[in-house]
Each structure stands twice: as C-alpha cells, then as structure tokens.
Amino acid sequence: xxxxxVTQWFMACYADDIPENGGACVKYGDEQIAIYNFSRRGExxxxxxxxxxxxxxxxxxxxxxxxxxxxxxxVACPFHKKTFSLLTGECLNGDDYTIKTYPVKVEEGRVYIGxx
Amino acid sequence: xxxxxxxxxLTAKSSLFNIVVFGEEPRRAYDRVHLSEYxxxxxADDLSMSTESWYRENGIxxxxxxxxxxxxxxxxxxxxxxxxxxxxxxxVLATGSSAFVPAIPGIExxxxxxxxxxxxxxxxxxYATKAKSGAVMGGGLLGLEAxxxxxxxxxxxxxxxxxAPRLMPRQIDTTGSAMLQSKLSALGLKIHLNKSTLEIAGxxxxxxxxxxxxxxxxxxxxxxxxxIRPRDELAKLAGLKVGSRGGIVxxxxxxxxxxxxxxxxxxxxxxxxxxxxxxxxxxxxxxVVGYLTEGSKSFHGFDMSTKLKLxxxxxASFGDxxxxxxxxxxxxxxxxxxxxxxxxxxxxxxxxxxxxxxxGEAEAYNLxxxxxxxxxxxxxxPEDLILGSRGGESAGGAGVMNLPDExxxxxxxxxxxxDICSAVEGGVTSVxxxxxxxxxxxxxxxxxxxxxxxxxxxxxxxxLYVKNSLCEHFDYSRQELLDLIRLNKIKTYDDCLDKFxxxxxxxxxxxxxxxxxxxxxxxxxxxQDTIQDSNDRYLANIQKGGTYSVVPRIPGGEITPEKLxxxxxxxKKYGLYTKITGGQRIDLFGAHVSDLPAIWEELIAAGFESxxxxxxxxxxxxxxxGSTWCRFGLHDSVSFAIEIEDRYKGIRAPxxxxxxxxxxxxxxxxxxxxxxxxxxxxxxxxxYVCGNGGSKPQHAQLLAADxxxxxxxxxxxxxxxxxxxxxxxxxxxxxxxxxxxxxxSYLKNVIVNDSLGIxxxxxxxxxxxxxxxxxxxxxxxxxxxxxxxxxxxxxxPQEKDPNVQFExxxxxxxxxxx
Numbered sequence: 001x002x003x004x005x006v007t008q009w010f011m012a013c014y015a016d017d018i019p020e021n022g023g024a025c026v027k028y029g030d031e032q033i034a035i036y037n038f039s040r041r042g043e044x045x046x047x048x049x050x051x052x053x054x055x056x057x058x059x060x061x062x063x064x065x066x067x068x069x070x071x072x073x074x075v076a077c078p079f080h081k082k083t084f085s086l087l088t089g090e091c092l093n094g095d096d097y098t099i100k101t102y103p104v105k106v107e108e109g110r111v112y113i114g115x116x
Numbered sequence: 117x118x119x120x121x122x123x124x125x126l127t128a129k130s131s132l133f134n135i136v137v138f139g140e141e142p143r144r145a146y147d148r149v150h151l152s153e154y155x156x157x158x159x160a161d162d163l164s165m166s167t168e169s170w171y172r173e174n175g176i177x178x179x180x181x182x183x184x185x186x187x188x189x190x191x192x193x194x195x196x197x198x199x200x201x202x203x204x205x206x207x208v209l210a211t212g213s214s215a216f217v218p219a220i221p222g223i224e225x226x227x228x229x230x231x232x233x234x235x236x237x238x239x240x241x242x243y244a245t246k247a248k249s250g251a252v253m254g255g256g257l258l259g260l261e262a263x264x265x266x267x268x269x270x271x272x273x274x275x276x277x278x279x280a281p282r283l284m285p286r287q288i289d290t291t292g293s294a295m296l297q298s299k300l301s302a303l304g305l306k307i308h309l310n311k312s313t314l315e316i317a318g319x320x321x322x323x324x325x326x327x328x329x330x331x332x333x334x335x336x337x338x339x340x341x342x343x344i345r346p347r348d349e350l351a352k353l354a355g356l357k358v359g360s361r362g363g364i365v366x367x368x369x370x371x372x373x374x375x376x377x378x379x380x381x382x383x384x385x386x387x388x389x390x391x392x393x394x395x396x397x398x399x400x401x402x403x404v405v406g407y408l409t410e411g412s413k414s415f416h417g418f419d420m421s422t423k424l425k426l427x428x429x430x431x432a433s434f435g436d437x438x439x440x441x442x443x444x445x446x447x448x449x450x451x452x453x454x455x456x457x458x459x460x461x462x463x464x465x466x467x468x469x470x471x472x473x474x475x476g477e478a479e480a481y482n483l484x485x486x487x488x489x490x491x492x493x494x495x496x497x498p499e500d501l502i503l504g505s506r507g508g509e510s511a512g513g514a515g516v517m518n519l520p521d522e523x524x525x526x527x528x529x530x531x532x533x534x535d536i537c538s539a540v541e542g543g544v545t546s547v548x549x550x551x552x553x554x555x556x557x558x559x560x561x562x563x564x565x566x567x568x569x570x571x572x573x574x575x576x577x578x579x580l581y582v583k584n585s586l587c588e589h590f591d592y593s594r595q596e597l598l599d600l601i602r603l604n605k606i607k608t609y610d611d612c613l614d615k616f617x618x619x620x621x622x623x624x625x626x627x628x629x630x631x632x633x634x635x636x637x638x639x640x641x642x643x644q645d646t647i648q649d650s651n652d653r654y655l656a657n658i659q660k661g662g663t664y665s666v667v668p669r670i671p672g673g674e675i676t677p678e679k680l681x682x683x684x685x686x687x688k689k690y691g692l693y694t695k696i697t698g699g700q701r702i703d704l705f706g707a708h709v710s711d712l713p714a715i716w717e718e719l720i721a722a723g724f725e726s727x728x729x730x731x732x733x734x735x736x737x738x739x740x741x742g743s744t745w746c747r748f749g750l751h752d753s754v755s756f757a758i759e760i761e762d763r764y765k766g767i768r769a770p771x772x773x774x775x776x777x778x779x780x781x782x783x784x785x786x787x788x789x790x791x792x793x794x795x796x797x798x799x800x801x802x803x804y805v806c807g808n809g810g811s812k813p814q815h816a817q818l819l820a821a822d823x824x825x826x827x828x829x830x831x832x833x834x835x836x837x838x839x840x841x842x843x844x845x846x847x848x849x850x851x852x853x854x855x856x857x858x859x860x861s862y863l864k865n866v867i868v869n870d871s872l873g874i875x876x877x878x879x880x881x882x883x884x885x886x887x888x889x890x891x892x893x894x895x896x897x898x899x900x901x902x903x904x905x906x907x908x909x910x911x912x913p914q915e916k917d918p919n920v921q922f923e924x925x926x927x928x929x930x931x932x933x934x
Contacts, residue, residue, distance in 0.1 A: 017910040021610075022646030022653075027909040032919075040610065040620055057662050057908075057919045061650045065622035068548050068588070076623035078650030078658055083623065088162060094547065094557075094564040096425065098158060 009105065009112040018111065023075065025049045025060035026113075033102060033113055034060035036086060038073060045086040046102040046113050051077040053097060059084070067092055118381030118397035119210030120145035120165050125405040127174040133408070135176045138196055140183040141233060144168065149394050149560055152261050154237050155268040163234070187354035189374050206376050208404060209364060211347035213382040213392070218342055222316030227337040231262040240339060241269060247336035249273035251325060253313060254341035255283040260426045262339045263305055267427065275306045275333060277325065282309060287422065287433040291450065292475045295457040299429045299476060302455070308333065346383045346390055359385040368414040370404050378404045391418055394559055395527045402530065419489065419527065423474075423481045423562050429455075430478035435471025435488035436461060444470050447499050451476075458502040460484070467493055469501070482566045483516065490523045516566050517573040525566055528559025536567060540574040546588065547571060586845065587624040589617045594770065595842050598632045607637060609647040627652070628845040631732055634768035635840045638888040640895050641731075641768075642902055651730035654906070655892050656712055661920050661931035664712060665705040666692075667729035668719050669765060672739040672757035672777075673700025682722035690715055693928045699736035699774065701727055706929055708916045713903045716893040725891040728766060732846070734773045737761040738786065742779030742796070749779035750796040756825065757785070760794070763829070764836065766889045770843040770852075773836070788816045791849040792832055797821070801828045805835055805863070808850035817853075817860050820868060833882040834867045834875055
C-alpha cells in the first residue's frame with residue numbers, strides 16, 4: 001500500500017540491526033515500531049510493536065511469513081499467534097483487530113520509517 | 117454498497133448489459149458497515165469495495181461526483197448534475213438513506229454533525245481535535261457506533277443522549293438494555309435517557325444541549341444519529357410511488373411503480389418496511405439481477421437478526437426477540453457481575469427456538485440463529501443453549517456440522533452450509549480460500565467462526581486430515597519432510613523452502629522445520645534464530661508483559677547449597693520472581709530481554725546450563741530420593757535420573773519431553789505420568805512410555821520389565837529417536853501412541869524386537885545427537901554478535917521496554933494483568 005502523506009522520514013536504525021527474515025523494535029519518541037527485514041522477498045515492512053490482542057509489545061519478536069495464493073506478507077505475535085498482514089495491518093485470523101503499518105525505505109544501509 | 121453489489125452480481129451472470137453508474141460522492145462504493153474503523157487507522161482506500169480498474173475491466177462506466185437530478189420516466193432518460201443525459205432500458209435506484217436530522221433550534225450551529233459518509237467522518241475528525249467533550253444524539257445501533265468513534269478520536273468525555281427510556285429499543289428488551297447501559301457506563305460512556313432535546317445553545321457554535329426537563333448538558337460537539345431517512349426525493353420527483361413516511365415502494369421483484377425502474381437497499385420500501393442492513397440489500401440486488409437475467413427469484417422480507425460489538429460489548433438479537441409469555445416460554449440468564457444477559461424464547465411445546473437476545477456474550481449467536489432458521493428440534497434441556505452444557509462433552513463445532521445443507525451460514529452473501537462443505541470437498545481447505553471462492557464471510561464477517569468449524573468438520577469427516585500437510589507452504593507431513601531433509605542434507609530453512617515448499621513460510625512450518633533440523637544435525641539453533649518460536653529465539657520463555665523466565669537445568673532435582681545461593685543472588689540482583697516448578701527445578705520470572713545474557717553468564721559461571729524450558733526438548737527427569745536415603749528404595753533413582761537427563765539434554769523433539777525415575781513402586785517421582793518413566797524393581801528397572809499429565813492425563817504403558825540399566829537406556833534411545841522421526845509437530849508421545857496403528861504392541865515390536873530392522877540406525881542417530889550437545893546459553897554469552905540480538909530497542913540498546921510493569925505480590929513481584 002503506497003502511503004503518500006509521509007511528511008518525515010525517521011532514521012530508525014541500520015539495516016544490519018534487523019535480522020534477516022525477522023524483526024526488531026525501534027523507539028520513536030514514546031512509540032515502539034517493529035521493523036521487519038523480509039530478506040527472502042527483498043522487502044522491508046514496519047508496524048506498531050503492540051499486539052492489540054493482549055496489548056503486548058511483542059510483534060517485533062514474532063515470526064514473519066506469507067499467507068495464501070497472493071503470498072500476503074504477515075507477522076505472527078509470539079504470544080498467541082494472532083497473525084497480521086504486513087501490508088494492511090489487518091488481522092488474518094478473522095479477529096476484529098487492525099495494526100498500524102508504516103512505510104519503510106532503506107538507503108545506504110540505513111533504515112528509514114515514514115511518519116505521517 | 118448495494119449498488120456495487122448489484123454490478124458485481126450482474127457482471128458475473130451476464131455480459132449483455134451496458135452498465136453506467138452515477139454516484140453523488142467523490143469516491144467509489146465503500147464499506148459503510150465498517151465505517152467506524154476509519155477512526156482506528158483504516159483509510160478510505162481500505163474501506164473501498166473495489167478498485168478503479170475493476171469497473172474498467174467489467175466494462176462499467178463510472179461517474180463519480182455526479183448526482184442524478186432528474187429521471188424522465190416517459191422518455192426513459194436520466195439527467196445528471198454535470199449535464200449528462202442518458203437513455204436507459206432499466207434503471208436501478210440504490211440511493212440509500214441519509215441521516216434523519218430533527219428540526220431542533222440551533223441544529224445549524226458549528227460543531228453539530230451527522231454520521232453517515234466518509235466526508236462526515238472527516239469533518240468530525242477535524243473538529244474533534246479541539247473538543248474535550250462530545251455527545252451523540254440517539255442511543256440506537258448507529259448512535260452507539262458514533263459514540264465509539266468519538267471515544268476512538270480521543271474525546272475525553274462522551275455522552276449519549278436518548279429520547280426513549282432505553283438503549284437500542286429496536287433490537288433488545290428492557291433488561292438487556294439495562295445490562296448494556298451498565299456495561300457501557302462502566303467503560304466511561306455517560307448515558308442520558310428520557311431526554312428530549314429542545315435546543316442546541318451556544319454563540320455560533322454548540323456549547324450545550326437544553327432538554328425538556330429543564331436540565332442541560334455542556335458539550336463541545338454533537339453527532340446526530342437519530343435514525344435514517346430513505347433517499348426517495350428523486351423517485352418522488354419522477355412521479356414514482358413513495359411511502360407516506362418515506363421509501364420507494366417496490367414489489368417482490370423490487371420493481372417500483374414503473375416496471376423498468378427498480379429500487380434496492382435502504383431506499384426501498386417493501387411491504388411498509390425499510391431494511392436498514394446490508395444483507396437484505398444484497399438479497400434485493402440478487403433479485404433484480406435474477407429478473408434481468410431471467411431468473412425467478414423474489415424478495416419475501418428478510419431476517420433482521422444482528423450481532424454486533426458495541427464499544428467492546430457483544431449485543432445480538434435474533435428471530436422473534438420480543439415475543440413474550442403467554443405466546444411462548446422464555447428462559448433468561450442474567451449475571452450482573454459479569455454483565456451478561458441472555459434470553460431465549462421457545463415455543464409453548466418446548467420443541468423450537470423462536471428467538472432471543474444476547475448482551476455481554478454472544479458466542480452462541482450463530483448457532484442459535486441457525487437453530488431458529490432451520491427449525492431444529494431443541495434438546496431436552498434448552499437452557500444448555502445459553503448456559504453451555506454443564507458436565508459431559510461440549511458440543512463445540514459438531515453443532516454446526518449437524519445443520520441441514522440448506523442452512524444459511526453467511527446471510528450477507530447468501531451462502532449455505534452445503535455451498536461451503538462442497539467447496540471444502542472440492543479442495544478448498546482454508547477459511548481464506550472459502551472466502552475467495554464462495555464470498556462467504558466477506559460481508560459483516562460474523563459467520564467466520566462457523567466457516568472455520570465447517571471447514572475443519574468437513575475435512576475431518578472426509579478424512580482429509582490423512583494427508584497431514586505441515587501447512588500451506590509444505591505439502592508434506594513432518595515425517596516425510598524429515599526424510600527429505602535428511603536424504604538431501606538440507607541444513608537451512610530457506611534451502612528447505614526453496615526445494616520442497618512454496619511461498620514465504622509461516623509460524624507453523626518455520627518452528628517445525630527448525631525442530632527437524634535440530635533433531636537431525638543438532639546445529640546451534642540461534643544461528644537461524646528467526647525461524648524459531650520466540651521462546652527458542654531468545655532461549656527463555658516469554659511471559660505476560662513481554663519479560664522472560666529463566667530455568668537453569670537442575671538434573672534429577674539435585675542441587676548443592678552453593679548453587680541454590682547463586683540462584684538466589686541472581687534473582688535478587690535482577691529483580692526476579694522465583695518459584696519451584698513441577699519438575700523439581702527453579703524458575704526465575706520477569707527478566708528483561710536485555711538482561712538475559714548477563715543472567716546466564718552468572719549462572720554458567722556457577723556451573724549451571726540451560727534447562728531448555730523454552731524448547732520442544734527434554735525438560736526434566738524427576739526423581740524420588742531413592743535407595744541413597746529412603747528406607748523403601750530399591751535402587752539409586754537419583755543417580756539414574758541425572759544420568760538420563762544429562763544424556764538427552766538439548767535434544768529437540770516434536771514436542772517437549774519429560775521423564776521420571778522412581779526408586780520403588782510407591783512411585784514418588786510420578787514416572788508413569790511422563791513421556792518416559794523408569795521404576796525400580798527387585799530385579800532391575802521397568803520402563804514405561806507415552807504417559808502424560810497436563811490436560812488429558814494418561815498413564816504410561818510398560819515397554820520393558822526388569823531390565824538392567826544399559827538395556828533400559830538403549831530402549832529409551834530407540835524410543836525417543838523413533839518418536840522424534842515419526843511424530844507430527846506438537847504431538848506429545850501419548851497422542852503419538854494413541855494415533856499409532858497397532859498401538860503399544862507395534863511400538864514394543866519396533867523398539868524391543870527391532871521388527872523394522874532400524875534399531876542400529878536409531879542407536880547411531882541418537883549417539884550423534886548426544887555427542888553434539890552444547891549449552892545454547894553459553895554459545896550466546898561467549899559470542900558478541902549473538903549477544904547484540906538481546907535488546908528491546910535496536911536503536912536504543914541500553915533502554916528497557918518502558919511498558920514492562922510489575923505489581924507487588926507476597927514479597928515478590930508479578931506481571932501486571934492484561
């Protein structure tokens with residue numbers, strides 16, 4: 001999903017801070033943002049770190065993967081395995097949760113997160 | 117929504133029509149049912165029901181921002197705002213409804229809004245930034261939705277003002293309303309009933325509401341949600357027949373008074389009734405498509421049962437919710453403590469369910485609705501329907517499987533149980549797949565749990581589980597994959613996925629493959645940390661609040677005073693809660709992820725190792741004190757337990773493994789409740805296997821009697837290796853045996869009599885695992901690169917997660933509740 005309202009790119013961390021095909025968490029003010037280095041696809045994603053199911057700061061420690069024929073990229077919360085689309089933030093288990101997603105760009109080994 | 121659905125249904129059935137769509141709003145049709153999600157992060161694009169290219173691909177011309185101003189029935193033409201004049205053969209009006217705005221003085225003031233379109237929402241959102249308090253006029257379904265939106269927007273004080281003496285008068289009864297009210301009040305919503313608003317006061321902008329009872333309420337903004345009014349102006353102007361209280365009059369084919377003009381959705385009036393839900397609107401669209409494509413479908417009213425989540429409170433009403441005694445019998449369950457109210461109305465003969473109301477908990481809604489709609493004969497104790505069966509097996513998913521094939525599961529898209537089950541039989545075995553191929557569950561989504569049960573139920577009934585694929589990414593069972601990985605010498609997950617799988621993996625296959633790789637090659641698991649479950653990735657158990665617990669290995673439960681002191685010192689230093697586990701070990705809870713390597717370092721320095729409490733691996737071998745101290749003990753059970761625990765420590769298996777060794781038949785180590793249990797006899801040892809405690813306790817069964825230590829150990833090697841190689845992921849030994857054809861006698865033949873001729877191979881494989889053991893904690897502690905991974909914030913490694921919070925508990929701490 002292309003978000004066009006980015007007003008600021010926040011330099012979050014270095015690309016090698018985030019494990020391949022996994023995630024890690026960065027601090028942005030009082031916010032916690034999970035960044036995922038989906039190296040298998042050559043893509044980067046970012047979402048809120050909070051899993052809305054039990055309000056745990058844990059999504060960055062979750063496993064990432066894909067769902068369905070369209071290979072929708074997703075992350076599974078380590079607590080109870082609720083899965084969320086990394087594209088739309090929608091909960092893929094049919095629950096009524098949505099998480100926030102952020103645009104990410106990587107330039108010269110630095111990871112930037114787009115803030116609205 | 118209904119207009120779009122009409123286009124979708126018509127283009128799917130026929131390509132003979134040239135469709136032109138006119139819309140007043142600047143955007144394509146969007147999902148109004150989930151409108152309030154616009155406030156918690158969904159964009160207008162997310163809510164959109166289709167893409168621009170969809171219209172193009174289906175040959176539909178779309179005019180947005182272009183309201184039809186006039187219909188000329190005689191000439192069969194429509195005239196748009198932007199000046200288009202178009203001739204039609206058939207015209208479908210799906211003009212919907214607008215918010216009803218009562219004529220209250222001051223209604224034009226700044227800060228007064230309606231809640232209907234995305235534009236309304238944008239205005240509300242903008243104004244809410246400067247408002248501290250807000251009120252919603254109307255305590256019906258939409259009003260409470262609007263109140264939820266105000267709360268989501270961060271309005272500190274949200275009021276609901278209702279003219280009637282209760283909330284949601286159309287859907288639920290007085291008691292249900294009272295329950296809903298107390299739940300919503302507890303959540304911070306301020307509810308005012310019996311309030312007739314006389315005036316909206318303020319200088320230019322709203323400042324307060326004045327009521328007929330001379331009270332007033334100061335608010336910064338007001339959202340009006342006092343009902344809907346069908347948009348019938350255009351039809352009226354064209355001379356089509358409309359109802360006296362609004363709505364375009366239609367017959368059972370949805371034709372208006374002009375047979376070439378149809379009306380569907382909330383603007384249509386069928387037998388004096390406006391259907392303000394999406395499902396009947398879709399049904400109406402289907403009827404018109406049927407008519408145009410020579411189908412024979414008619415509209416005969418629609419079930420208005422609904423289930424909603426209002427500000428976190430489940431509310432549902434179904435069937436005839438309001439019928440009362442003596443026309444029926446009612447069963448009521450009321451729990452003011454938890455805020456649950458359930459009422460079911462049953463026929464006088466007690467045979468059928470007529471309808472009911474659920475507030476606070478509505479899990480049973482789908483099944484209850486099906487019971488009404490399909491006239492299913494009630495069980496002898498119909499109260500079980502709302503109380504659940506008390507004692508005995510719960511019906512669970514079986515209830516859905518018992519429905520007749522024609523039972524309507526998804527009422528939004530009119531999909532029956534038969535449709536879903538035949539799709540499953542045709543090979544669609546996921547809920548997402550069902551959504552795609554039948555569209556079931558894509559409307560309000562309320563039926564998704566039932567679809568899940570139907571998919572699982574149908575698969576089980578057809579023996580589809582026999583295939584036993586790991587997940588959507590691997591079309592192999594765990595055992596097949598293990599053989600493939602072994603034969604092809606695959607060492608990494610990515611390599612495995614490239615060669616034998618598809619897609620990008622998931623949280624099911626990643627840890628399963630990780631476990632196979634460990635069981636085969638025993639490589640350091642943190643080398644591929646992102647395919648491990650969180651516990652294996654951080655070599656500790658994630659607990660409430662996001663902290664971890666640490667369990668050092670204490671083989672056989674034997675520990676020196678010096679080591680006990682070290683555990684105590686470490687716990688004190690890092691603020692950890694300590695508890696003795698069920699497996700004779702000590703668990704230290706509440707460790708920050710960044711403290712883990714330092715904690716391990718101190719424990720390792722004192723001679724501890726990882727206890728693998730986080731892994732699908734050997735946990736503990738429990739022992740009684742045995743012949744060294746006990747006057748009944750026959751052999752030294754502690755020494756044997758320590759030997760066994762050291763032998764198998766670190767070995768990864770399909771699930772966790774626990775063992776026990778008892779020094780005599782008094783069985784103080786509870787060895788028969790473990791995956792393997794050894795009990796001393798006069799002549800040697802008895803070996804029991806496949807026991808289980810936990811949720812389904814099962815006694816272990818005797819594999820070999822009166823054997824010596826060496827034989828016992830050899831059998832145990834083979835047994836464990838055979839289990840590791842053949843069990844499904846996350847299957848304990850007890851379940852594995854229960855599913856095994858031939859059961860215990862087969863297993864005994866394989867292990868003791870080597871009936872498959874694989875004994876020597878199993879021995880070698882186990883020896884390989886034992887000889888490659890390493891303590892994972894130590895590997896991390898000694899490796900600066902690996903240690904770096906143990907931080908909460910990668911851009912602020914010194915900082916701990918500020919969300920981690922503890923509360924005091926009996927001189928220690930506990931995680932804050934969720």
